[in-house]
Amino acid sequence: MNRRECLALLGMIAALPAPAPVLAQQPSTARRLGVLSVIASDDVIGQARLAEALAGLGWKKRDNLEIDWRSGGGDRERIAQLADELIALRPDVLLALGTPSVEELRRRSTTIPIVFAVVTDPVSQGFVETLAHPGGNVTGFTDYDGPLAGKWLEMLTQVTPKPSRVVVVYNPATAPFAPLMLRTVEDAARTLHVTVEPAPVHDAASIAVLASRRDGGFLILPDFFTMANRGQLLAAIAQARAPAVFWSRTFVDEGGLMSYSTDSAEQLRRAADYIDRILKGARPADLPVQNPTKFELTVNLKTAREFGVAVHPGLIALANDVIE
Numbered sequence: 001m002n003r004r005e006c007l008a009l010l011g012m013i014a015a016l017p018a019p020a021p022v023l024a025q026q027p028s029t030a031r032r033l034g035v036l037s038v039i040a041s042d043d044v045i046g047q048a049r050l051a052e053a054l055a056g057l058g059w060k061k062r063d064n065l066e067i068d069w070r071s072g073g074g075d076r077e078r079i080a081q082l083a084d085e086l087i088a089l090r091p092d093v094l095l096a097l098g099t100p101s102v103e104e105l106r107r108r109s110t111t112i113p114i115v116f117a118v119v120t121d122p123v124s125q126g127f128v129e130t131l132a133h134p135g136g137n138v139t140g141f142t143d144y145d146g147p148l149a150g151k152w153l154e155m156l157t158q159v160t161p162k163p164s165r166v167v168v169v170y171n172p173a174t175a176p177f178a179p180l181m182l183r184t185v186e187d188a189a190r191t192l193h194v195t196v197e198p199a200p201v202h203d204a205a206s207i208a209v210l211a212s213r214r215d216g217g218f219l220i221l222p223d224f225f226t227m228a229n230r231g232q233l234l235a236a237i238a239q240a241r242a243p244a245v246f247w248s249r250t251f252v253d254e255g256g257l258m259s260y261s262t263d264s265a266e267q268l269r270r271a272a273d274y275i276d277r278i279l280k281g282a283r284p285a286d287l288p289v290q291n292p293t294k295f296e297l298t299v300n301l302k303t304a305r306e307f308g309v310a311v312h313p314g315l316i317a318l319a320n321d322v323i324e
Contacts, residue, residue: 031059031279034091035069036082036105038098038174038224049265050095053272059279072100074228076173080104087112093278095271096140098224100174102127106138113278116140117271118264120177120222122289131289139284141270142291143222143262149181150188151260152245156217157192158312159243159257159304163217165195169210169233171225172200181221201225207232211239218244220251230254241307249298252323258299258311262292296320 035050047069051061059065068089072079083104086094094109096102096116105114106127116122117140128134156163168185170178182198189196197216201207207229210218218237220226226233227248234255237244246252246259274287297315300323304311316322 030064030066031093032066032068032089032091033059033093033095033275034086034089035067035095036079036086036097036101037069037071038079038100039071039074039228049268050272053269054275057272057276059276065279074174074225076100083108093275095275098174099125099176100224102138102140110137112137113284114138114140115271115274115278115284117267118143118222118224118262120144120175121180124180125177128289131291133285134287134289135285137284139274139287139289141267141274142289143267144177144181145291146184148260149184149219149221152219152247153185153188153192153194153196155245155258155260155315156219156243157194158315159217160310160312163194163243165197165216166219167197167199167210167213167216168219168221169199169201169226170221170223171202173202174225175221175223178221178223185219201233204229204232207236209236211236214240214242217242220244220246222247227251238306243304243307243309249296249321252298252300252303255303256300257303257307257309258297258315258319260295260297263294263296266294267292299323 051067054065061067068086070082070086072082079100087108091112094105094112094114096105096114097118099119102116102119114137116138119140119142121144122128122142123130127138153166156166168182172178186196199210230251234251238255243257246256248261249259252259270290277287278284297319298321299311299316299319302323
């Protein structure tokens with residue numbers, strides 16, 4: 001081939017259209033978090049709050065983290081079904097909000113890391129070996145310390161007229177830890193000279209019966225069933241016109257008399273921190289279970305006036321929030 005032919009061939013090659021670039025198949029870098037909540041997603045601990053806490057740690061939805069949220073609405077059978085759904089999605093880590101959520105998820109996986117929050121006495125329930133050394137694939141944050149149930153009862157004795165009998169409300173199916181709390185309440189009752197009467201509830205009919213208990217007070221134990229059915233519960237207590245102390249300020253915001261509880265926002269923030277550490281390689285077995293560090297006392301004086309009771313000024317002075 002002479003020089004002229006060579007130049008002509010190069011010109012023809014240069015005139016050809018350029019091949020389309022080959023786009024490399026980029027592997028997805030997003031991680032997956034599955035959340036199982038006993039109550040509705042917009043209740044107490046919600047999706048927006050969790051997303052905000054995780055975003056502050058660099059995990060953003062539709063960027064590097066997918067969040068699959070499932071809410072049981074206080075229905076134990078539904079919670080079990082949702083646990084199956086979440087496990088099938090093969091998440092990198094699970095967040096269990098409430099005791100029934102932990103029970104259902106850990107039955108289905110001993111390998112996927114599980115972080116829990118708003119859970120009572122995880123050692124006695126068999127979720128972890130010890131608080132300091134959880135072992136296995138489960139760790140998280142409790143919502144209860146030993147003397148707390150006694151403090152709830154003591155708060156009721158600071159209401160005038162003082163109730164001589166206190167009805168303790170819980171659902172055995174969703175609060176298997178209730179006997180532990182009842183023992184603490186009964187111990188405190190002997191010192192406070194109050195009679196304690198357990199009142200298990202499990203449906204709307206058993207809640208409605210509480211309206212007839214007009215000769216005492218109510219102590220509502222931590223239980224996501226009572227949270228999910230709080231409208232009916234508050235209505236029954238209002239009909240009884242009896243003083244009541246609750247385990248979450250949500251009840252007080254909606255008309256309950258008073259609560260002494262852990263800070264739910266703080267619980268979620270701390271859970272998000274553990275999720276972050278696990279996604280970065282930490283093992284649940286090496287992350288100690290932590291007890292609550294922040295509590296809040298809320299008193300609703302409007303409800304006190306409606307019920308015709310008075311709350312001791314010393315208790316009001318200690319309150320983090322007073323609803324007038």
